[in-house]
Amino acid sequence: MTEHLFDNTSSLDQALAQQVGQILKDAVAERGQASLAVSGGRTPLGFFKALSQMALPWQAIVVTLVDERWVAPAHGDSNEKLVRDNLLQHAAAVARFVPMKNLADTPEAGLEQLIAAYQAVPKPFDVIILGMGDDGHTASLFPGADELQHGLTSQDLLCAVNPGHAPHARMSLTAHSITQARHLFLHISGQKKRDVLAQAMQAGPVEALPVRFAIQQHKVPLHVYWAA
Numbered sequence: 001m002t003e004h005l006f007d008n009t010s011s012l013d014q015a016l017a018q019q020v021g022q023i024l025k026d027a028v029a030e031r032g033q034a035s036l037a038v039s040g041g042r043t044p045l046g047f048f049k050a051l052s053q054m055a056l057p058w059q060a061i062v063v064t065l066v067d068e069r070w071v072a073p074a075h076g077d078s079n080e081k082l083v084r085d086n087l088l089q090h091a092a093a094v095a096r097f098v099p100m101k102n103l104a105d106t107p108e109a110g111l112e113q114l115i116a117a118y119q120a121v122p123k124p125f126d127v128i129i130l131g132m133g134d135d136g137h138t139a140s141l142f143p144g145a146d147e148l149q150h151g152l153t154s155q156d157l158l159c160a161v162n163p164g165h166a167p168h169a170r171m172s173l174t175a176h177s178i179t180q181a182r183h184l185f186l187h188i189s190g191q192k193k194r195d196v197l198a199q200a201m202q203a204g205p206v207e208a209l210p211v212r213f214a215i216q217q218h219k220v221p222l223h224v225y226w227a228a
């Protein structure tokens, strides 16, 4: 694991956008296409804005999500809405977006169809950017969720999750899919998340702080981008 520390979020957003942009550009040059899976929440807003303005071969880049809340795409809590409003703008408006939500009533009911739709995403994912909650969840792999073990151990691409203490049923990439990525980032900010990360770096059960699966694995180097 490599830590990249910044004094403020705008320096981080620019640096992360440069790094991710270069990886995507190289991927398109080498393989003709690239895939980027991003997290939702509040942390990635500035990064999305910076990346969306970069001159990249966006027509050849597929953007999708690491996780999604099972709400309508126009809902204020939708990660799809966040990405459409902030990342798929400017130069990035021509990128192809594969949603992580369909019309099914529940994530469980929509799972099979969604896995089929994900065939359109080039794999392995070129870049996956994780976030982290103050409870140590990453993607939608929440401590205490009934589906956590499945999300951490299954070889499936996606899993349905009912977080219990957090709002909305969710769809999430599994730990297995996340660790298949060619490049893996964890993007966090603020002292509280730094403290949670420090705790997660100590030995302890993955179930208590699910972000540990990304720290403890050896399949893909994890780059942590943190800003004060």
Ligand SMILES: O=C1O[C@H](COP(=O)(O)O)[C@@H](O)[C@H](O)[C@H]1O
Pocket: 039, 040, 041, 042, 043, 044, 066, 067, 068, 069, 079, 130, 131, 132, 133, 134, 138, 139, 140
């Ligand atoms: O619920 C979620 O939370 C995490 C962290 O969000 P933040 O607002 O603290 O940045 C996010 O990574 C995840 O994608 C989202 O669904």
